[in-house]
Amino acid sequence: MPLKLPKLLLLFCTIIVSAQLRADALSAQAAMEDRSNPLILLSTSTGDIFIELLPNEAPNNVENFLALAHGEVEFIDPNSNTRFKPRYFDGMQFHRVVPEFVVQAGSPFYNPLGAPDNLLQDEINADSLGLDRLPVMDEQGNFNPILNIGNRVEFHDVLLKSLFNSMNIESEAEMLEQQYEVLEILQGLTVKQAYENQGYRYTDNTPTRGIIRGVVALANAGPNQNGPEFFIALQDSPWLNGKHTVIGRVVEGLETADAIGSTEIDPISPSRFSTLIYSLRRIN
16 A cells, blocks of 8 residues: 555655764764764754864763763752652753854753762863963053953952952952952952952863853862853854863754754743753764
8 A cells, every 4th residue: 555645754754864963973073173072963943063073182971971962961850859860951951042142951940950969179270271371461451351351340349359268368458458369369360369269179180272252161169160051152252262171072963052042041041042962962
């Protein structure tokens, strides 16, 4: 009995989609820096994105990311106390989108499972990023643009607050008493040292690349707070260097990330326009 037209059409579409996926996967593999690295297919309601993970640069965080994606991390249902291992990212949305900047997903706040029990340490080499050679300010007193300081409040939050803590300055009187010492320290401070004052700790065991367009990195709430939440950079963002662990790079489908990033999504107000993650899996 011959197939009905709708079934033929469905079969034809399935064949076309499968062929296209194979073609995209082949071109993605050809664009990889190292074909032994994990190649991830991030399938979304907007399209597919192929990501080369970088275990040589962030081995622990890449391993954790893959384990969450493949359902190898155990969670406990708080209602039934049942233990299970879900594919963490499947069904989640890109909950934060800043056009021409980042698209972000994987937040435990938007997953009924919450966060994994353990948050991982940063894997960042500040020296390979050159942060140890970048002064906080130049001879004219201008702040390094990488610090992204635009006003007095940001100056206090980015530099002074952590510096005062490291110097045990707890009052305005103590600050005035040591103001020349503070100025001298600021004039000799590097960006790496400023970030270390904020609690970041760096490694020299692995290299780290800067956060440029197409790089995939982990979002966090501060130093050593790495979980499942990640973002894809839509533009070069040097002010994020040294504060976020890089785990991969988009090798195919960056136009899909741009399409996701075309509509602003405020994480505080969920939107029906948010792109949905169908699945995230390794394909090589």
